[in-house]
Amino acid sequence: MFRLMHINLILATRHCRNMATVTTPQIAEEVSKLLDLKAKLNDDNAGPQKFIIKTPKGTRDYNPEQMALRLSVLDKIITVFKRHGAETIDTPIFELKEVLTGKYGEDSKLIYDLKDQGGELLALRYDLTVPFARYLAMTKLTNIKRYHIAKVYRRDNPAMTKGRYREFYQCDFDIAGQYDLMLPDSECLRVIAEALNALDLGSYKIKINHRRLLDGIFATCGVPQDKFRGICSAVDKLDKASWEEVRKEMIxxxxxxxxxxxxxGVYVSKHGRSDLIKELRDDVELMKQATAVEALNALELLLKYCDIYKLTDKISFELSLARGLDYYTGIIYEAVLIGDNVEVGSIAGGGRYDNLVGMFDVKKKIVPCVGISLGVERIFSVLEAKIASSGVKTRTTEVDVFVATAQKNLHEERMRLITDLWDAGLNAEQSYKKSPRLLDQLQHCEEYGIPLAIIVGQSELARGEVTLREIKTRIEKAVPREKLISEIRQWIKNSQKEF
Amino acid sequence: MFRLMHINLILATRHCRNMATVTTPQIAEEVSKLLDLKAKLNDDNAGPQKFIIKTPKGTRDYNPEQMALRLSVLDKIITVFKRHGAETIDTPIFELKEVLTGKYGEDSKLIYDLKDQGGELLALRYDLTVPFARYLAMTKLTNIKRYHIAKVYRRDNPAMTKGRYREFYQCDFDIAGQYDLMLPDSECLRVIAEALNALDLGSYKIKINHRRLLDGIFATCGVPQDKFRGICSAVDKLDKASWEEVRKEMIxxxxxxxxxxxxxGVYVSKHGRSDLIKELRDDVELMKQATAVEALNALELLLKYCDIYKLTDKISFELSLARGLDYYTGIIYEAVLIGDNVEVGSIAGGGRYDNLVGMFDVKKKIVPCVGISLGVERIFSVLEAKIASSGVKTRTTEVDVFVATAQKNLHEERMRLITDLWDAGLNAEQSYKKSPRLLDQLQHCEEYGIPLAIIVGQSELARGEVTLREIKTRIEKAVPREKLISEIRQWIKNSQKEF
Structure with a gap:
């Protein structure tokens, strides 16, 4: 009953709050009384929790197994980013609200605002690209190759079963600077390919297109200029919706x-590689559009560079690729899994955005940028499913050796021994019980995949020895205390060779 | 002039908003008019930015040098956490507001709330401990040893020169479970010591005390029970304030x-080790307090275990240590640098909090916990100062080799060559200009500490060779194209041996 009253009070006060700007002093007084009453009620109930314990809508905790997988995925991605010489930066999780305003088109409504608690108006970052552009404008850097792996926030309606959340990781790699045509762009495609190959996700293709080619097509078809972005955003839906649905939206x-x-509709059904470039070059009407000619030259060069980078069989030039975000100005791309994992959708994407940094610069100084963003949440989903079906258990710790006792009250002996192991830099664990059961200790080793156990016993101690046990084979041998560390190191070295 | 008007309008509207609950419909109407006017003004100025580009108050970007240092610090800390067998978890950056309510005492006012955009009321996490307790209650886990490295948020008045920010990293290691007295607690102290040793920060001491001993002392002195937490929080200020100031606050x-x-005042001036335990045991009045007897037994056992863990010379039992947070229930500790770095204050802290998980459990099921939190922002400050004074440049990338050209239009040759290097897993970079100047390319190598450069030239290519140059020594040699990768690998292997 208390809970019910509590909820009603909240509803009552919230209702009043929304009405606040059109309210009278009398209402304010009533609200104040209700709040007092509510506070009193809360005091009465300080004991048991009155709400359901959960994470906020669209978010989740990562347990140790999930974290182990995530860290191994991120590690592989970082290896690729570093292979291409990227530095890393970090930016705050929130930005001044104005920094995000006007950058995301229709999606701006998905931005999380912080409460106005006095001071600046803030919002959680929506992606890593806009903060990167803000960083470039602030630092006046004219060129940098950076990666940034961090969480971003979107008040979307989460489809959590499909790996879509309100809080999720982005893995971005961007090249900023005034460079020669398609040289940074083609390396971005190479980075996508290396990352996806390293993650062993199965077959994929990278769709490419050019924003200015789409503009040229729209102009050729007779779309009024002020409708370009809207029509582009409709075309973007073709990966999820049929042409009929998209056509309906357009009309x-x-x-x-x-x-x-x-x-x-005729144009956006086309896809190919050099053959499609040739076909479009023969399109007399389209070739009257300077943007289309420029874009085709860029695409042709990109395909040539992709050939040198051994990417040809991964690349597909598709006129239906549009990308949702407003800020792209040139090449755009998107990687999708093909074969068994079609339903996952895009797992990487990006493109060129030459004007974003200038939006933050007082003198509108341009810093051309091109970048990629890996959709790691979807990658996690795919790999989690793979692991679940394989039945292999992920290790969540890196413990080399567990220090166990078979008898009671040997904890101080154990502690002396484990101190030596830690001092030697070995990863070692023990029970926090003074007299744990041997079986429990060995089960812990099995459960966590710890390969070795040291068993400390009274009689062995008297002989200056301990027992070293290999968990998998259950083979035990007596090892002199002073040779223990070198023995363990040797075992680790040998076991690493086996891989 | 536009900017000035803009600011005035914001002030006007904000003023009205604060008055909202006591306002009249007329005021609301005026506000609405002003907002319209403001929106119109904004539209007129859609071009250049009307605000100063900055990060939110109390936050900062981390540039590549800072990130390189941070990642190396965190890597060392993670190595220690893993050495002790910890798993890692992650939780969302925000929690339901109710999760944080009533956990931080006086500091609750520093919590960042999210704006009510419909749906749940959310707040940014204030530390990693409360989300950890919420996680334990939700998952019904009864034991885990986990570390968690992530950012937390406090709307404090930032003293950024002292390494205090509104957004900062915490590095937490906690042991949850029903275990034997002081076994997990002493390992936490060992973990602090190993981390601080690994970071090579200079001399430090770890102050220890016990919350129940403080309670016993307060009772002995005649503090009314309902004032215990308030007096404890006053004692906590002794590391920054003099006894006279703290005494004044108490009175x-x-x-x-x-x-x-x-x-x-007499009690909290005392510090020592076993000698202080002995002295307090002789205090007849204090020994009438069961909590004090219990705490002294625990402290004595802890000192014994610390001896086994080779920590004795680092530990100082200080009755002035109180720790600010409400949730501690047993042993508390705090590490401070001594010697040159006194002004930095506490760089690690923690303690036992046995009742926090129970606060989230419907059946109030207890999961005893003890943990540490490393103040990495302060550690970063100390190390940044150290590096700045040493003049050593931090590398921000891990590039092994730069692929350069001495002549024009060899970019396709370069790209073919770098593809082979990437395929071999080497970290390799090149210019994104078709015909960069050789000097610029070599300067880039110097600037980023890249050890090797390959120089691609027309005549060498004709001979099937490239030039391999060691940047530091400027020694160059001709290498057959097919031996290039093995040559670079050999060079890397040899250079690693030198360290």
Whole structure:
């Protein structure tokens, strides 16, 4: 009953709060009384919890098994980023609200705002790209190759079964600087390929397109210039929706002439490689658009560089690729798994955004950028499913040896011994019970995949020895105390060779 | 002028918002008009930025040098945590507001709330301990040893020169489970010592005390029970304030009898090791307090275990140590640097908190916990100062070799060559310009500490060779293209041996 009253009071006060700007002093007084009453009620109930313990909607904890997988995935990705010479930076989890305003188009409504507690108006970062651009403008850096792995926040309706959350990791690699055409862009595609190969996710393809080619196509089809971004965002939905649905959105929501929509439909069904570039070059109407000519030259060069980077069989030039975000200005790309994992959708994406840094610079100084973002949450989902079906247990610790006792009250002996192991830099664990059962200790080793156990016993101690046991084979041998560390090190060395 | 108007409007609207609960419909109408005007103004100025680009108050970006240092510090700490067999977990950056309520005493006002955008009321995490306790209660785990390295948020008045920020990293290691007295507690002290040793910060001491001993002392001195936490929080200030100031707080703010305050003053000036335990055992009045007897037994056992763990010379039993947070129930500790770095204050701390998990459990099931938190921001400050004074440059990338050209338009040759290096897993970089100047390329190697450069030239290519240059010595040699990778690998192997 208390809980019910509590909820009603919250509803009552919240209702009043929303009405606040049109309220009268009398209402404010009532609210104040209710709040007092509520505070009193809370005091009465200081004991047991009155709410359900959970993480916020769309978020989750990562348990040790999930973290072990995540860290190994991130480690592989970082290895690739470092192979290409990237530095890393970090930025705060929140930004001044103004920094994020006007950067995400329709999706701006998904930004998490912080409460105005006096001082600056803040919002949680929505991606890592806008903070990166803000960082570049602030530091006046004209070139940098950086990676950034961190969480971002979107008040989306979470589809958590599909690996979509309100809090999720992004893994970004970007190259900023005034460089020659397609040299940084092609390396970004190479980085995507190396990362996906390292993660062993199965077959994938990288779709590429060019924003200015889409602009040229829209112009050729007769789309009014002010509708370009809206139509582009409709085309972007083609990876999830059918052409009929997208056509409907263009005509009904975006008020596009059906004849124009159908012209677009012909273009966005096309995909290929050099053959498609050739086909488009033969399109006399399209070639009247300077942006299309420029984009095709860029795409042709990109395909040539991809060939040198041994990426040709992964690349697919697809006119239906549009990318949702407003800030892209050139090449865009997106990697998707093919074969068994089609339903996962895009697992990496990115493109060129030459004007974003300038939006933060007082003198509008341009720093051209191109980058990629790996969709690690989806990658985690794929790998978690793979691991679950394989039945292999992920180790969550890196303990080499467990120090056990077979008899009671030998904990101080154990502690003396484990001190030596720690001093030698070995990863060693023990029970925090004075007299644990041997069986429990060995079971702990099995459960956590600890390969070795030292068994400390009274009679062995008297002889200056301990028992070293290999958990998997259950083979035990007596080892002189002073040779223990070198013995363990030798065992670790040998076992690493086996891999 | 536009900017000035803009600011005035913001001030005007904010002022009105604060008055909202006592306002009239007329005011609300005026506010609405002002907001419209403001929106219109913003539209007119959609071009250049109207605000100063900065990070939110009390936060900062980490540049590549700072990140390189941070990652190396965290890596050393993680190595120690893993040496002791800890797993890692992660929790969301925000929690339901109720999860944080009533856990931090006076400091609750420093919690960052998220704006109510419909749905749950959320707040940014204030530490990693409360989310850990919430995690344990949710998962019903009865024992775990976990570390967690992540950012936490406090709306404090930042003293950024002293390494205090509103967004900062915490590095926590905790042992949860029903275990034997002082076994997990002493290992926590050992972990602090190993971490501080690994970081090579200079001399330090670890102060220890026991919350129940403080309770016993307060009772002996005649502090009323309901003032225990308040007086404890006053004692906690002794590391920054003089006894006179703390005494004044006790008497004036906390309404304590000056006679009682003076009795406390005598106790909290005491420090020592086993000798102090002995002295307190001879205190007949204190020994009438069961909590004091219990705490002294625990402390005595802890000192014994610390001796086994070779920590004796680091430990100091100090009755002035109180720790600010409400949730501690047993042993508490805090590490401080001594010698040159006194001004940095506490760089690690922690203690036992046996009742926190129970606060989240419907059946109030107890999971005893003890843990440590390393103050890495302060550690970063100390090490940054050290590095700055040493003049040594931190490497921010791990590039082994830079692929350079001495002539124009050899970029495709470069790209072919670097593809082979990447395929071999080597960390390799190149210019994103088609025809960069050789000098610029070699300067880049110097600047980033890249040890090797390959120089691709027309005549060498014709001979099937490239030039391999050691940057530091400027020694160059011709290497057959097919032997290049093994040559570089050999060089890396040899250079690693030198360390």
């Amino acid at each position: 009904e929501e975006k008020q596009l002439d059906p004849v124009i929509a159908d012209k677009i | 004036e703010e906390k309404q304590l009898d000056p006679v009682i305050a003076d009795k406390i």
